[in-house]
Every structure is written in structure tokens, then in C-alpha cells.
Amino acid sequence: MGFVSVKAGWDAVENAEKLVEQRRIGHDAPLLTLPQIKTQLRGAVDKVMSEGSLYDEELAALAIKQAQGDLIEASFLLRAYKTTLERKGYSQPILxxxxxxxxxxxxxxxxxxxxxxxGESLDYSLRLLNFNLMEEKKTETEDIEDNQEKDTLRExxxxxxxxxxxxxxxxxxxxxxxxxxxxxxxxxxxxxxxxxxxxxxxxxxxxxxxxxxxxxxxxxxxxxxxxxxxxxxxxxxxxxxxxxxxxxxxxxxxxxxxxxxxxxxxxxxxxxxxxxxxxxxxxxxxxxxxxxxxxxxxxxxxxxxxxxxxxxxxxDGIDSSGFVEHLKLPHYIFFQSDLDRLRKIQEKSDTYAKK
Amino acid sequence: MTRAEYFEIIAQSSEKVLVPLAEKILQISSMIIKKKPEKGMLMLQTRDGAADTLFNLGEILVTECMVELDGVEGYMMMPGNVPEKAIAGAVIEAALAGGHNLSEEIKATLAQEKKRVNKEKAKEVFDVEKTAVRFEIMD
Incomplete structure (x- = not known):
């Protein structure tokens, strides 16, 4: 069997894409803003910058919003965007x-x-679900005892x-x-x-x-x-x-x-x-x-x-997710070939069994 | 203060301060844009602590710009996609390098910005100092 080019499903693809967007915004909850993501989902922003290999909090937040929290997808979006940018040069070595x-x-x-x-750490604290956050209202955070002059920067x-x-x-x-x-x-x-x-x-x-x-x-x-x-x-x-x-x-x-x-x-x-x-x-x-x-x-x-x-x-999350997820794409020809082979083997097995 | 020190202060100053200052400079000076503000990437090179190996950590989004102000070149590179801030920074950098008539005002404004930024950093350091561990030896 030879390869056959097919073309179909454009409407289905467009509608599937629209459905994703509908699910993202088609609800009564307030829409996420980039400052909200940057300040309150810091772990996600840092993961995406690191794995996307591009340091920019704004773009990482945008990628997280667009990917609806799928962080590998967000990292991919950042890496893909990088291919459109010129490299201006190299920094001096950072120590x-x-x-x-x-x-x-x-x-x-x-x-x-x-x-x-x-520093800021919960390593030594009991970590349990905090149900107070379910109905949280913005309040001033408790300042650490502060009675020093802070104008001068100490190294x-x-x-x-x-x-x-x-x-x-x-x-x-x-x-x-x-x-x-x-x-x-x-x-x-x-x-x-x-x-x-x-x-x-x-x-x-x-x-x-x-x-x-x-x-x-x-x-x-x-x-x-x-x-x-x-x-x-x-x-x-x-x-x-x-x-x-x-x-x-x-x-x-x-x-x-x-x-x-x-x-x-x-x-x-x-x-x-x-x-x-x-x-x-x-x-x-x-x-x-x-x-x-x-x-x-x-x-x-x-x-x-x-x-x-x-x-x-x-x-590499982008490489591995791309390879694993390519399995979702049509493999009709390859599978047909596997199927043909399987049937032939089964036929031969049946023939031998009868003998 | 050296040109490099002023560069650092300009790079960390607020856009709200830099843009009006640059506009004021441009009211009495002529500018040629030699490299229009353009975003791009800077590869962050670093040395590891184990073998001092030079390696590429990843890239940072930057905006780069170069201008000529009354015949003096000014340059700016800043983190992020900040075209207006970068061109304002390059204008101010050129103004200081060329001894512009507004130099004293520019220096005073940048001194204020430096003070503001240092205050923010000092607050962060101060909060962190409170988390220093003091071990007690148990009998």
C-alpha cells in the first residue's frame, strides 16, 4: 500500500480551537491578569522561564495564561517565541x-x-491546606519588626x-x-x-x-x-x-x-x-x-x-512532550501496515495449527 | 560618578522618570536614532562553582537602542520589552556623556532614583536578615 495524501477536517480543527478558547473565558470568574500570575503564581513563572530558557516574567506569565496552566505547553510557547528573536550577544560571565x-x-x-x-521558606513549617484562602480578602501583610533606617544599601x-x-x-x-x-x-x-x-x-x-x-x-x-x-x-x-x-x-x-x-x-x-x-x-x-x-x-x-x-x-520537557504527544497525530498508514502484517501472521499461524 | 555607574542607575530607573527627563532633553537637543529600540535576547553566560566551566545558562529578553545626541553617541540595553524606556535611557546616557546643559538636573534625578531603588533593596535585605538562624546548643 502506498502513501495517500488526504485533506479534511479544517472546520473540526477550527472549532476545536474555538472550544479551548471558550472554556478559558466562558465562565463567570474574573479573568486572570498577567500581574496576578507574576505575583501569585511565582513558582509557575520561574519554572516556565527556566524550562523555556528565556528570562522574562511578563512573557512567562502570558504563556501560562495562554496554556491555561499547562506548564510544559507554556515552556514550549516561550521556546517557540525565542526562534523569532535575534540574539544580541552574550553577557559577561556571571559568578x-x-x-x-x-x-x-x-x-x-x-x-x-x-x-x-x-529567607522566605516553608521548609520547616507544617504544610496543610489553608482553607482560609478560599475566602481570602486582600489585607496588608504583617511587616517584620521594622525600626531600622533602610535608605542605605548594605552589601x-x-x-x-x-x-x-x-x-x-x-x-x-x-x-x-x-x-x-x-x-x-x-x-x-x-x-x-x-x-x-x-x-x-x-x-x-x-x-x-x-x-x-x-x-x-x-x-x-x-x-x-x-x-x-x-x-x-x-x-x-x-x-x-x-x-x-x-x-x-x-x-x-x-x-x-x-x-x-x-x-x-x-x-x-x-x-x-x-x-x-x-x-x-x-x-x-x-x-x-x-x-x-x-x-x-x-x-x-x-x-x-x-x-x-x-x-x-x-x-528536555519540550522534546519529550513533543515526541510523546505526536502519538496523538494520525498514524493511519503505519497502523494499516501493522494490521496487514498481523493478519498475515495470524493466517499463517492458523494454517500451521490446522496442519 | 563614572559613565558605567550612571549606565547602571539609568538601567534600573523607572520608565515614569526616564521618559519625561528624555523629553525635556530633546526639547533643546537634536537626536539621530542610530539603532532603533529593538527587542532581542542576551545569552547569559556563567561560570560553575565546581570547575569554573563557562556555560550558557539561558537567555534574557532585552531591548537595545543607540542614539546620537548633539553629536555624542548614547547606548542602552535593558531587560524586558521596553522600547520607550530604552530610547529614553540612551538619550540620557548620551546627554551625560556629552556634558549636556541639563546634566546637573539629570544627575539629581538619577540620584533620587538610585536612592529609591536602594531603599527597596535594603528593605528586602532587612526582611531577610530577620530569618538568620541562631543555633542553640542543647545539653
Missing amino acids: GKEMRVLRRISSTFKDVPGGQIL FSYPKVSEILRKEGIVVTEKKEEFSFDITRESIVFPAPRSAILQSLARGEEGAMLCLAYSSLRGYGPVHPTIAELRRGYLPVRIKHPITGETVKIGEIRATECEAVVPEYREKQIFGLGYGLVLGYNERKAISMAVLDKTLQSTEHKSPSEDEEFVLYHI
């Missing part, structure tokens, strides 16, 4: 130690230099725990890689350079990365780290001024960074370091990235989380 920190914890030492700053940066450990000679210093591979410009070839691995992980889908990192923690992988430092806050974005050639700051991005230590043997017993850095606030993803960075440094390849190709080809 995690320059972060204006709003939260910083360490699981290695209680007395880390600079101290532990919980709020901290020494990196990993740097302190490195000075003590208990954390390995990896070989520096100056070449920066860009997975948006070139296809990855395995074994992949570290820059390609980190870029892939930085825009990977949180759920997929969580699953693989969790598999390692449970024993299907070699890494169960201790968090040297988890921090989040603002990182400066700097460029070269095209007229003066000087480095200038154009603004800040919110980001989450995780450095995790794992004991290992390299000529002597030492701690290896796994690294995670993600756009926006997403601690679960930053920790998962640090775990996977470390599992991918393994030379054993005994588990899925140690296999570069397996991890990097399966953590």
Missing part, C-alpha cells in the same frame, strides 16, 4: 559568589561563615562554602574548561563537553530531573550528596558597552544555585562537587541538577543517571 543573597542554607556545617539565612553577599572547603584542601579542583558549547547552535555529540551538560541541565524539565536524581539517591546511581550550599537571590547581568568598551550592568536576574559534595577517591580521599544553577527560584531543580552533574561525572555507567545520552536526551 554565583556575586549573588545578592536572599536565602542561603548549608547542610554541611551549622556555623558556615556568614550564617544560615532561611548582602556571602563567601561560598565550596571555596572555604577548597581552601581547606578537602574539595577537588576540577580542570577548567574555557570553551563554551552552545546546544542551541550545535547538536550534542557524546561524550559531551561539560558546558553542554550544564546548559542542558539548566533548561531541563524539573520533573524529569527530579526523577533521575531521586533514582540515584535511592541507590540506582552512585550519588547521594550533602548540600554544601543552596542559595538564591539576584545575580548581576553585565555586558560590554559597545561605545566605551567598559563593562556595565544592565540589571539582575533571580536565580537558585546549589553546590553539593560527594566523597570520592582521586589519588586520595576527597570531596567531589556537583553544581546546579537555574533561572528563577526552583530549589528542587537546582538540587537535582547538582546531583545529575555529579552522576554524569561517573565513569561506571551502571545506572541511567550515569549515562550522558540517556539523561540529556530525556530531560
Whole structure:
């Protein structure tokens, strides 16, 4: 049987699209605004910016609204939009130690230099459904006790725990890689350079990365780290001024960074370091990235989380959802072929059975 | 203050402040747009804390613009899709670089903006400081 081109169903497709839009706005509830999404669905906005790999809260909020809360779809919309934009250039290298920190914890030492700053966190609180939110009215939030003059900005940066450990000679210093591979410009070839691995992980889908990192923690992988430092806050974005050639700051991005230590043997017993850095606030993803960075440094390849190709080809939410969801598209010819084959095999089986 | 320091203040200033200030400058100066405000992406390069590897974290939406004000070039790049703010920023940047007649007023306005932004940042830092953990050793 040959391929047959068919054309049909335009009205059905248009009406299906209209139905989606009708369901989005055809009700009595107030319509969502972008400021509402940006301020009250912050986790969703940050996830979409990170996985869509484009930092812009306004566009991420728009994508979430259009996708009606389907965050992988929203990330896809952002990635698709990116293809219409020109790349103006590259920032100067951003360093995690320059972060204006709003939260910083360490699981290695209680007395880390600079101290532990919980920031906004519910990690140590009882988390139960709050039924008061069902009938919530806007009220002034309770201010934290405030009797200080706040006009002057104090620097709020901290020494990196990993740097302190490195000075003590208990954390390995990896070989520096100056070449920066860009997975948006070139296809990855395995074994992949570290820059390609980190870029892939930085825009990977949180759920997929969580699953693989969790598999390692449970024993299907070699890494169960201790968090040297988890921090989040603002990182400066700097460029070269095209007229003066000087480095200038154009603004800040919110980001989450995780450095995790794992004991290992390299000529002597030492701690290896796994690294995670993600756009926006997403601690679960930053920790998962640090775990996977470390599992991918393994030379054993005994588990899925140690296999570069397996991890990097399966953590991209847009790639994987596109491939899984393509199954919904017509496969009439292929299935007809399967069906023909099945019938022939059945006929032959029946013939042999009769003999 | 250096040109780079003024650039930073302009980039974080409010559009409501920058646009009227730029309009005032343009009432007594002539401007040529050398690169019209256009949105695009800037790749965020970063170095990892484990091996100091240079890698691409992802991109940020930016608006870029370049002008010439009375023969002096001014440039601006800002996060987001902000064409009016970016052109106003480039005009102000050029005005300061060229020692414009309104320089003192521009500097005073930017000083106010810097104070406002720092106050917001200081409030955030102050709130966070209250969450610093003080461990108690248990007997």
C-alpha cells in the first residue's frame, strides 16, 4: 500500500480551537491578569522561564495564561517565541559568589561563615491546606519588626562554602574548561563537553530531573550528596558597552544555585562537587541538577543517571512532550501496515495449527 | 560618578522618570536614532562553582537602542520589552556623556532614583536578615 495524501477536517480543527478558547473565558470568574500570575503564581513563572530558557516574567506569565496552566505547553510557547528573536550577544560571565543573597542554607556545617539565612521558606513549617484562602480578602501583610533606617544599601553577599572547603584542601579542583558549547547552535555529540551538560541541565524539565536524581539517591546511581550550599537571590547581568568598551550592568536576574559534595577517591580521599544553577527560584531543580552533574561525572555507567545520552536526551520537557504527544497525530498508514502484517501472521499461524 | 555607574542607575530607573527627563532633553537637543529600540535576547553566560566551566545558562529578553545626541553617541540595553524606556535611557546616557546643559538636573534625578531603588533593596535585605538562624546548643 502506498502513501495517500488526504485533506479534511479544517472546520473540526477550527472549532476545536474555538472550544479551548471558550472554556478559558466562558465562565463567570474574573479573568486572570498577567500581574496576578507574576505575583501569585511565582513558582509557575520561574519554572516556565527556566524550562523555556528565556528570562522574562511578563512573557512567562502570558504563556501560562495562554496554556491555561499547562506548564510544559507554556515552556514550549516561550521556546517557540525565542526562534523569532535575534540574539544580541552574550553577557559577561556571571559568578554565583556575586549573588545578592536572599536565602542561603548549608547542610554541611551549622556555623558556615556568614550564617544560615532561611529567607522566605516553608521548609520547616507544617504544610496543610489553608482553607482560609478560599475566602481570602486582600489585607496588608504583617511587616517584620521594622525600626531600622533602610535608605542605605548594605552589601548582602556571602563567601561560598565550596571555596572555604577548597581552601581547606578537602574539595577537588576540577580542570577548567574555557570553551563554551552552545546546544542551541550545535547538536550534542557524546561524550559531551561539560558546558553542554550544564546548559542542558539548566533548561531541563524539573520533573524529569527530579526523577533521575531521586533514582540515584535511592541507590540506582552512585550519588547521594550533602548540600554544601543552596542559595538564591539576584545575580548581576553585565555586558560590554559597545561605545566605551567598559563593562556595565544592565540589571539582575533571580536565580537558585546549589553546590553539593560527594566523597570520592582521586589519588586520595576527597570531596567531589556537583553544581546546579537555574533561572528563577526552583530549589528542587537546582538540587537535582547538582546531583545529575555529579552522576554524569561517573565513569561506571551502571545506572541511567550515569549515562550522558540517556539523561540529556530525556530531560528536555519540550522534546519529550513533543515526541510523546505526536502519538496523538494520525498514524493511519503505519497502523494499516501493522494490521496487514498481523493478519498475515495470524493466517499463517492458523494454517500451521490446522496442519 | 563614572559613565558605567550612571549606565547602571539609568538601567534600573523607572520608565515614569526616564521618559519625561528624555523629553525635556530633546526639547533643546537634536537626536539621530542610530539603532532603533529593538527587542532581542542576551545569552547569559556563567561560570560553575565546581570547575569554573563557562556555560550558557539561558537567555534574557532585552531591548537595545543607540542614539546620537548633539553629536555624542548614547547606548542602552535593558531587560524586558521596553522600547520607550530604552530610547529614553540612551538619550540620557548620551546627554551625560556629552556634558549636556541639563546634566546637573539629570544627575539629581538619577540620584533620587538610585536612592529609591536602594531603599527597596535594603528593605528586602532587612526582611531577610530577620530569618538568620541562631543555633542553640542543647545539653
